[in-house]
Amino acid sequence: MAIRPIVRYGDPVLHAPARPVDAIDEAVRALLRDMVETMYAAPGVGLAAPQVGVPLRVIVIDTSVGAEPGQLIQLVNPELLEREGEQRHEEGCLSVPGFGGTPVRPARVVVRGLDPEGKERVYTGTELLARAFCHEIDHIDGLLFVDRLTPLKRDLMKRKLRKRAREGWEE
Ligand SMILES: [Zn+2]
Numbered sequence: 001m002a003i004r005p006i007v008r009y010g011d012p013v014l015h016a017p018a019r020p021v022d023a024i025d026e027a028v029r030a031l032l033r034d035m036v037e038t039m040y041a042a043p044g045v046g047l048a049a050p051q052v053g054v055p056l057r058v059i060v061i062d063t064s065v066g067a068e069p070g071q072l073i074q075l076v077n078p079e080l081l082e083r084e085g086e087q088r089h090e091e092g093c094l095s096v097p098g099f100g101g102t103p104v105r106p107a108r109v110v111v112r113g114l115d116p117e118g119k120e121r122v123y124t125g126t127e128l129l130a131r132a133f134c135h136e137i138d139h140i141d142g143l144l145f146v147d148r149l150t151p152l153k154r155d156l157m158k159r160k161l162r163k164r165a166r167e168g169w170e171e
Contacts, residue, residue: 001037004052009096009144010165011053018048018055018140021076024118028058032074032116035060044094046132048139051095059113059136063128073123075113078137081122082110089131091145097169099157103148105131 007013021028031054039047043065049058057077064071085107092100109130112122125133135145146157 001033003038003041004034006038006042006047006051006094007053008165008169009146009161011095013050013053013055014095014139014142014144016055016142018050018057018142020057021114024076024114024116028056028076029116031056031058032060032076036062036072036074040066042094045128046136047094048136050139050142057140059140061129061132061136063132073121074116075111075121076115076118078111078113078133078140080109080133080137081112082108083134084108087127087131089128091131091135093135093145096144096146096161098164099146099161101145101149101153101157103145105134109133111137 031049035047035049035052038052039060045063045065046061049056059075059078061073062071083106087105087107088102090100090102107130108126110122110124111133112120115121146154149157
């Protein structure tokens with residue numbers, strides 16, 4: 001297992017839709033293992049493959065950040081099957097460090113995807129889990145939370161983010 005570098009806002013891999021995985025082979029399982037380790041090390045509650053520079057539809061989520069066994073979700077080719085209601089809560093992103101925003105998210109979602117063994121899994125998420133599913137599935141569609149803000153807030157934040165991307169993200 002290895003911690004992979006997290007790419008930051010402005011890297012083209014974050015701003016384009018990712019490709020579906022054709023077959024869950026050892027390379028995909030290694031990617032999943034590395035993503036889990038990278039998410040826990042960050043620490044974060046979710047990570048999508050484009051955030052480690054891999055343009056594939058692969059996500060990992062653990063709303064307990066590894067504190068509670070059985071909370072880890074690893075999904076290949078996840079799809080949003082249902083969404084209902086609304087919630088608003090501040091979100092951040094490991095690829096947009098130092099920034100936060102409050103996009104409108106569904107209160108409840110149903111998500112289907114494949115686990116590391118290729119078995120179909122269906123999850124229902126509310127509260128933080130619903131937000132995490134939407135945030136990570138947005139990533140594999142090339143969208144960041146910034147893209148979900150109201151036009152005024154989005155434009156203001158994008159100006160600041162472009163400046164940060166130009167000047168370099170290194171702290
Ligand atoms: Zn993110």
